[in-house]
Structures are given as structure tokens and as C-alpha cells.
Amino acid sequence: MACGVKDLEFKDLDVEEVEITSAVLTGGAHHLGQYCDKDFKNFMGCRYGYKDPRKCLDEGKQATKCALEFFKKLKDECNDVFTKHWTCLDYNNQEFAYCRATQKKFDACVLEKLGLECTQPVHIELSD
Numbered sequence: 737m738a739c740g741v742k743d744l745e746f747k748d749l750d751v752e753e754v755e756i757t758s759a760v761l762t763g764g765a766h767h768l769g770q771y772c773d774k775d776f777k778n779f780m781g782c783r784y785g786y787k788d789p790r791k792c793l794d795e796g797k798q799a800t801k802c803a804l805e806f807f808k809k810l811k812d813e814c815n816d817v818f819t820k821h822w823t824c825l826d827y828n829n830q831e832f833a834y835c836r837a838t839q840k841k842f843d844a845c846v847l848e849k850l851g852l853e854c855t856q857p858v859h860i861e862l863s864d
Contacts (some may be wrong), residue, residue, distance in 0.1 A: 749793070752804060755863045763818065767854065768807075779799040817845045818842050820841070
């Protein structure tokens, strides 16, 4: 038993992790939120409703599973344009304004291949 946590074993926490960098997560965040909207809301609703994360392990596992599925599909369908986009974000302190050109190509691919439209406002582009 770890730190007084009852009724929980490490095997209960076993789940495949989403092993990505912050630039990858930032680059895909708008579409990820849309793709996994239901699972994320179920988890957060449970988490805030119970105020006890142990009661929401299944919902958390489902949210993680959805995120993994999303990034695997993204890799299969839009890897080249997505890599260019998150690399741009990585080199530019994760500021979207410097990466609008790569974002437009990425958004177009995600719309065509996954049917997800970016609903985030497009801000002005910054020049170097």
C-alpha cells in the first residue's frame, strides 16, 4: 500500500502511456480535444464529481486510450505535415503565430483524412 492509499494496487494503474513531447501535444491539441471530446469530458466530470481520482481510473484509461488512438491515426494519415508543424512549434517556443503556414497544411490534412475541422481562431502571422 503506497502512502495510505487503500483499495488500489499498481496493476490498477497499468495503462499504455502517451509518450510524446510538449511540442507534439501542443501541435495536435486542437484536434485531439475535438477527437476525444466525449472521453475527456467523461473523465473530467468524474474527477470533479467524486473529488477522488481513484474512482475515475476507468474513465482516465479511456481518455488515454482515445489520445493514443488519435496520435496513431495522425501518424498514419498526416505524419509529414504534422511533423513539420510540431517541429516549427518546437523551434519557435510553441508560439502558433510563427507556424501558421505549417498549421494550415496540417489542418487541411486532418480535415481531409480524419474529418476534423480546426475550430480555433487563426491569429495574425508573425514574421521573423
